[in-house]
Every structure is written in structure tokens, then in C-alpha cells.
Amino acid sequence: xxxxxxxxxxxKRFRIRKAGPRPHYHTLREEFSRLFTKPSRxxxxxxxxxxxxxxxxxxxxxxxxxxxxVGVVGRNGAGKSTLLKIVSRITRPTAGTVRIHxxxxxLLEVGTGFHPELTGRENIxxxxxxxxxxxxxxxxxxxxxxxxxxxxxxxxxxVKHYSSGMYMRLAFAVAAQLEPEVxxxxxxxxxxxxxxxxxxxxKMGDLATQGRTIxxxxxxxxxxxxxxxxxxxxxxxxxxxQGPTAEVVGDYIDSGERLATQRVWNQPETAPGNEVIRLRRxxxxxxxxxxxxxxxxxxxxTIAFECWNFLPGAELSLNLALHNLEGVCVFSSIAPPARxxxxxxxxxxxxxxxxxxxxxxxVRLLVIKDRANxxxxxxNLAMFEVHEVDRPLRWFGKMSGVVRPQLExxxxxxxxxIT
Amino acid sequence: MSLSAEKPQPPDALPAKSPxxxxxxxxxxxxxxxxxxxxxxxxxxxxxxxxxFLTWRDxxxxxxxxxxxxxxxxxxxxxxxxxxxxVLGRLQVPEEGNIKxxxxxxxxxxxxxxxxxxxxxxxxxxxxxxxxxxxxxxxRLAIPxxxxxxxxVDFALAAPVMAALVAYYGGVTVSWTMVFLPVFALAILLxxxxxxxxxxxxxxxxxxxxxxxxFVTQLWLFATPSVYLPQADTAGWLEINPLNGLxxxxxxxxxxxxxxxxxxxxxLLAVAVALAAGIAxxxxxxxxxxxxx
Numbered sequence: 001x002x003x004x005x006x007x008x009x010x011x012k013r014f015r016i017r018k019a020g021p022r023p024h025y026h027t028l029r030e031e032f033s034r035l036f037t038k039p040s041r042x043x044x045x046x047x048x049x050x051x052x053x054x055x056x057x058x059x060x061x062x063x064x065x066x067x068x069x070v071g072v073v074g075r076n077g078a079g080k081s082t083l084l085k086i087v088s089r090i091t092r093p094t095a096g097t098v099r100i101h102x103x104x105x106x107l108l109e110v111g112t113g114f115h116p117e118l119t120g121r122e123n124i125x126x127x128x129x130x131x132x133x134x135x136x137x138x139x140x141x142x143x144x145x146x147x148x149x150x151x152x153x154x155x156x157x158x159v160k161h162y163s164s165g166m167y168m169r170l171a172f173a174v175a176a177q178l179e180p181e182v183x184x185x186x187x188x189x190x191x192x193x194x195x196x197x198x199x200x201x202x203k204m205g206d207l208a209t210q211g212r213t214i215x216x217x218x219x220x221x222x223x224x225x226x227x228x229x230x231x232x233x234x235x236x237x238x239x240x241x242q243g244p245t246a247e248v249v250g251d252y253i254d255s256g257e258r259l260a261t262q263r264v265w266n267q268p269e270t271a272p273g274n275e276v277i278r279l280r281r282x283x284x285x286x287x288x289x290x291x292x293x294x295x296x297x298x299x300x301x302t303i304a305f306e307c308w309n310f311l312p313g314a315e316l317s318l319n320l321a322l323h324n325l326e327g328v329c330v331f332s333s334i335a336p337p338a339r340x341x342x343x344x345x346x347x348x349x350x351x352x353x354x355x356x357x358x359x360x361x362x363v364r365l366l367v368i369k370d371r372a373n374x375x376x377x378x379x380n381l382a383m384f385e386v387h388e389v390d391r392p393l394r395w396f397g398k399m400s401g402v403v404r405p406q407l408e409x410x411x412x413x414x415x416x417x418i419t
Numbered sequence: 420m421s422l423s424a425e426k427p428q429p430p431d432a433l434p435a436k437s438p439x440x441x442x443x444x445x446x447x448x449x450x451x452x453x454x455x456x457x458x459x460x461x462x463x464x465x466x467x468x469x470x471x472f473l474t475w476r477d478x479x480x481x482x483x484x485x486x487x488x489x490x491x492x493x494x495x496x497x498x499x500x501x502x503x504x505x506v507l508g509r510l511q512v513p514e515e516g517n518i519k520x521x522x523x524x525x526x527x528x529x530x531x532x533x534x535x536x537x538x539x540x541x542x543x544x545x546x547x548x549x550x551x552x553x554x555x556x557x558x559r560l561a562i563p564x565x566x567x568x569x570x571x572v573d574f575a576l577a578a579p580v581m582a583a584l585v586a587y588y589g590g591v592t593v594s595w596t597m598v599f600l601p602v603f604a605l606a607i608l609l610x611x612x613x614x615x616x617x618x619x620x621x622x623x624x625x626x627x628x629x630x631x632x633x634f635v636t637q638l639w640l641f642a643t644p645s646v647y648l649p650q651a652d653t654a655g656w657l658e659i660n661p662l663n664g665l666x667x668x669x670x671x672x673x674x675x676x677x678x679x680x681x682x683x684x685x686x687l688l689a690v691a692v693a694l695a696a697g698i699a700x701x702x703x704x705x706x707x708x709x710x711x712x
Contacts (some may be wrong), residue, residue: 090556097449
């Protein structure tokens with residue numbers, strides 16, 4: 001049996017001028033001058049000088065067997081979206097081929113082609129046509145679409161008056177009813193409420209069991225783990241690893257520890273700090289196990305500092321603060337004050353498992369002298385990422401809250417019946 | 420038309436039966452492509468409903484949240500006719516036989532407005548459809564074609580006013596040359612498709628087009644004898660403008676006058692060239708739309 005998708009040696013090159021990720025606009029004047037100075041090159045569509053090439057994808061090869069749900073993971077800029085755009089025929093590869101068996105539909109962004117001025121009913125027909133459905137097919141599936149979206153009350157009002165959730169539901173409903181053999185999905189789960197996500201995931205599961213093939217691109221590792229049997233990890237435009245999802249995702253998050261989880265300053269003269277105290281080393285590691293292994297929300301962490309103390313007998317206490325990417329201080333924690341002789345000392349802070357939400361954190365250290373003055377305040381000493389890998393729910397959106405502690409819960413039934 | 424045929428060019432979306440799995444699934448082969456591409460009419464035909472819906476959307480959306488709605492399609496040429504009748508009509512009153520100036524002007528404006536709307540819509544269409552182009556695959560030609568289609572709908576709405584004016588002012592005798600009216604409408608449509616697709620494709624890479632378009636249509640209006648009749652001393656160089664012949668032909672057919680056939684060879688040839696050049700250029704660069712837009 002043919003694989004549903006066969007990607008062979010696909011590369012995609014973008015021409016970029018100077019800095020900037022997007023291709024530039026030429027002016028007509030440049031183009032005219034090239035037309036007359038280099039007519040043969042202009043006709044062949046060759047690039048003007050002064051441009052550099054950027055390889056978004058390089059020699060990517062993989063197969064997606066029919067009926068499988070395959071996840072694609074990777075950092076921003078790793079080429080995930082470019083790959084999906086090539087498979088969905090929005091842009092062409094510079095080299096290599098993609099062969100697809102079956103009808104393809106892509107959910108690159110739900111609601112594409114919706115026009116805000118048109119009503120829900122009108123948009124269903126328009127969107128269906130854009131996704132390649134024939135009129136008769138849309139008429140036949142119209143009730144199912146409306147039913148899935150749950151927006152029948154507002155069917156005849158313009159979608160610009162819809163809430164974003166309703167908009168999303170209607171858009172996904174149209175795409176879901178398309179029932180293609182191959183479905184390409186990019187980050188749809190980043191939006192929508194729990195009920196909607198459950199519906200979407202259920203629909204995706206249904207499609208998978210009907211022998212349809214899904215290529216699912218997401219940053220959401222928990223969703224990839226929950227939905228996909230196999231996964232592909234793209235790194236800098238190349239396939240870094242493909243195979244069973246658990247292994248690929250494991251490797252992927254291990255590689256993520258290239259964020260500065262450890263920094264060392266060997267020279268007291270140049271180390272951060274001042275004449276009172278200077279920092280020699282900072283590290284963020286799992287409390288148990290291999291210090292280089294990945295951090296998940298259920299890993300207990302040790303954040304350690306090693307400092308040179310230049311004042312004999314100074315009473316110092318270390319104060320750790322963690323900031324998330326939004327700059328919010330997640331917590332700060334002060335060590336008990338202690339007197340240190342001149343020389344090195346080390347302080348460790350234990351961050352328990354199931355406290356941090358998934359995300360990237362930055363370490364800040366203040367050192368307090370004589371229980372009163374902060375003598376140093378060093379920000380962004382280290383960065384680390386905490387991943388969420390398993391979730392016992394069918395909802396994979398970002399959990400709200402700055403922290404996510406696992407607290408004591410007690411649930412029990414009470415006496416009394418409902419009358 | 421294929422100038423660079425060295426590279427193997429995989430078929431675009433080849434519906435073929437895959438022999439080993441017993442299922443009749445279509446196979447899509449995606450590969451690199453460069454150079455001039457032939458026009459894939461079969462694919463456009465498969466997407467004919469999209470073409471219809473895009474046209475329908477353009478028409479529908481244009482008159483949403485307006486009081487007068489689609490009446491604007493009629494008001495635009497009508498009001499222009501009134502303005503020109505008031506201004507120019509007093510100056511020269513160029514009447515042909517028994518045909519009054521408003522009738523003459525409206526016939527010319529009907530054809531011109533159709534062309535100018537189609538050209539403007541199509542020229543802007545691809546850039547305006549940026550979200551669609553970067554998110555979904557479909558034959559890109561559907562976008563400028565739908566824009567021209569929307570102008571065609573406006574034209575169809577405004578055309579009956581012509582009959583009303585003729586009935587009111589009189590002076591027009593029914594003639595067999597009126598059967599050529601659809602032929603001239605088609606020629607104007609094809610002229611708009613050719614220039615419109617060319618400008619739409621150029622606009623993706625060079626936004627200069629957006630700024631030049633209003634100026635070009637304005638200038639073109641003055642170079643086209645739609646609100647005036649060509650005078651003997653200026654007629655010569657105005658013939659360079661292919662629309663001159665087409666609009667004159669359209670007006671002659673609409674008013675039942677003899678059709679100036681010898682003047683039409685050059686405009687019809689120009690339409691064919693514009694159509695071929697516009698579509699060829701569009702097809703050549705359409706693969707880069709999603710990257711460049």
C-alpha cells in the first residue's frame with residue numbers, strides 16, 4: 001500500500017536581501033533596469049545580485065502511512081510551517097517532491113476565507129467552496145456542519161458579530177465535514193474553549209479511525225503525545241528524528257536544554273557582582289538523575305549558586321526570584337541568613353515538582369547583607385524551560401495560572417438527593 | 420510558451436488510479452516548477468464553483484451595509500452620464516442623427532465603467548486575497564477572474580438603463596447590428612482579464628501598481644471616446660488605444676449603427692495579445708505569490 005504522504009528530499013530556499021526573514025519587494029525601477037541590462041537572466045527569472053539564500057527546509061524525507069496521525073514538532077523557525085505549506089500546495093519546494101494519495105484538506109488557520117460581512121450560512125458555502133467542496137456536497141452536509149458548530153441561532157447574522165469561539169467552531173465544523181483522506185492541521189488547538197477542543201480532538205480521532213491520515217503540527221507536546229503514534233522532529237530545516245512519539249518528543253525536549261541552564265565564571269575579576277560578593281556559578285538541574293535531562297512540570301529542580309565572598313564574617317542571605325517570559329515574578333524565596341568567612345560558598349534552592357506551569361523561566365539572584373540591603377541584584381542569570389509531556393485530560397490548551405501547584409484535594413459524596 | 424523546459428515538470432494534480440491499493444484515490448505530485456506555464460483549463464473547470472462563490476462574495480460584500488445596495492451599480496454610470504451631460508453636453512452637443520447626447524454618453528460609459536471596474540477590481544484582487552493565498556491552495560487565476568466576474572454583474576445590472584434611456588429619448592432604430600453587442604462586451608471582458616491578471620500579478624511583487632492604477636484608469640478614460648465622440652483632428656492618435664475601437668464598436672452595436680469593422684482588427688489583436696501576456700505572466704509567477712505577498 002502506498003503511503004498517504006511521501007516526502008522525498010524536499011528543500012525550500014528563500015531569497016532574502018540583507019536582514020529580514022521575508023522575501024523583499026523589488027521596485028519596478030530595479031526590475032526594468034535588469035530587463036534591459038540582463039534580458040536573458042531576467043527572462044529566466046534569476047535573482048538579482050545582493051541577495052542571500054536561506055534554507056527553510058533541507059533534504060527532508062519521510063513517509064506518512066495511511067491512517068496514521070503523525071505529529072511534527074520543532075522550535076519556531078525549524079521549518080514546520082514551511083513543510084505544511086508545501087504539502088498543502090500553497091508554496092512549491094525548491095527541490096524534491098511530495099506525493100499525496102487522496103484528497104487533501106488543510107486547517108492551517110481555521111476561518112480562512114470567512115468574510116466578516118457575510119452571514120454564517122453564506123460563509124459555510126463560501127468556505128466549503130474554498131476548501132474544494134462541491135455545492136451539492138455542502139448542501140448535503142449543511143445540517144451536520146451547523147450541528148457540529150452549534151451556532152444555528154446565529155446562522156443568518158454576519159459572522160463579524162460572532163464571538164471568537166463561535167467563529168472558530170463554525171470554521172472547524174466546515175473543515176471537519178470535508179472528510180478528506182489527508183488532513184493537515186497547524187496549531188488549531190491553541191485556541192478555543194475546552195468543550196470545543198474536546199470536540200475537535202474527538203473529530204480528529206474519528207477521522208483517524210476511519211483510516212484517514214493526519215499530519216499534525218503543534219508546539220503543544222501534550223497534544224502531540226496524546227494524539228499521535230509517531231512523530232517527526234524538525235530542527236533547522238532537517239529531520240532530526242522520526243519514530244514513536246514518546247521517543248521523539250523526549251529527544252526534542254532534551255535538546256531544548258541548550259537554553260542557559262548553567263553558567264560559570266572562572267575569573268573573580270570579571271564575574272558578575274561587586275566588591276562584596278561575586279557569582280562563580282549558577283545552575284538549574286533536576287534534583288535526581290542525569291543533570292542534562294529534560295525538565296518537566298513533574299521534575300523536582302535544584303537551582304544552585306556558588307559565590308565568592310570578599311567580606312570576612314559578612315551575614316548574607318541568597319534570594320532567588322523566578323520570572324516567566326511575560327516578566328512576571330513567579331515567586332521569590334529567601335535563604336536563612338548565615339555568616340561566611342572570606343572565600344567560596346554554595347547555596348541550593350529546591351523547587352518541588354508540580355509547582356511551575358509549563359514555560360520558560362529566567363533566574364534572578366539578589367544577595368542581602370545584614371538582613372537589610374541588597375548588595376547585588378542580577379537578572380537573567382540562567383534560563384530554563386519546563387515542559388508538560390503528559391496530561392490526564394482530553395483538553396490540551398495552556399493551563400491558566402502563573403504557577404500550577406499540585407495541592408491536596410479531598411472529594412467525597414454528600415448525603416441528600418436531588419428532588 | 421515553455422522557455423525553460425530543461426527541468427522535469429511534474430504534472431500538477433494528476434488524477435490517476437493507484438494500482439496497488441485498489442482505491443481510486445487521486446494522486447497529487449508536488450515538485451519544483453519554473454518558467455512559463457500553460458493555462459490549466461481543466462483545473463479551473465474543477466474549481467468553477469469556487470469561481471462562482473468568489474464572484475458572489477465580491478458582489479455581496481460590496482453592497483453590504485449600504486442603503487442603496489446594488490443600485491450603486493446603476494447609479495455610478497448614470498450619475499456620470501448626468502454630470503457629463505450637464506458639463507460637456509452644453510459645450511459641444513455632439514449628436515449623431517436623432518440620437519441625443521445622454522444616450523450616446525451612457526452607451527460609452529456603460530462599456531467604459533465595465534472595463535475600468537473590472538481592471539481595478541482584478542488589479543487589487545490578489546493582494547487583497549493575501550490570507551487566502553497564504554493558507555489554502557486553489558488555482559490562483561480564480562481570484563482575478565472572480566473580480567472581473569463581479570464587474571460583469573454590475574455591468575449586467577446597469578445595462579437595462581440603456582434600454583430605458585433609448586425608450587425615453589428615442590432616435591434609435593432597431594438594427595441587425597445589435598446582435599454584435601455581446602461580442603463587444605466579451606471583447607471588453609477579455610481585455611479586462613488580460614490587463615487585470617497582468618496588473619494583479621505585478622501588484623504582488625511591486626506595490627507600485629496600487630498607486631498607479633487610479634491614475635492609469637483616469638488617463639485611460641480621457642483617451643477613450645466614451646464621454647465624447649472622437650473628432651476628426653484627434654481621432655488618429657486615439658486609435659493607438661485599443662479600447663477606442665472596442666467602445667466605439669460597443670456603442671455602434673448598442674445604438675444600431677453600422678459597425679466600423681476596419682477599425683476593429685487592431686483592437687481585437689491587442690486584446691488577444693493582452694490576454695496571452697497577462698495570463699502567461701500570471702501563471703509564471705503565481706507559485707511565488709505565497710512567498711512574496
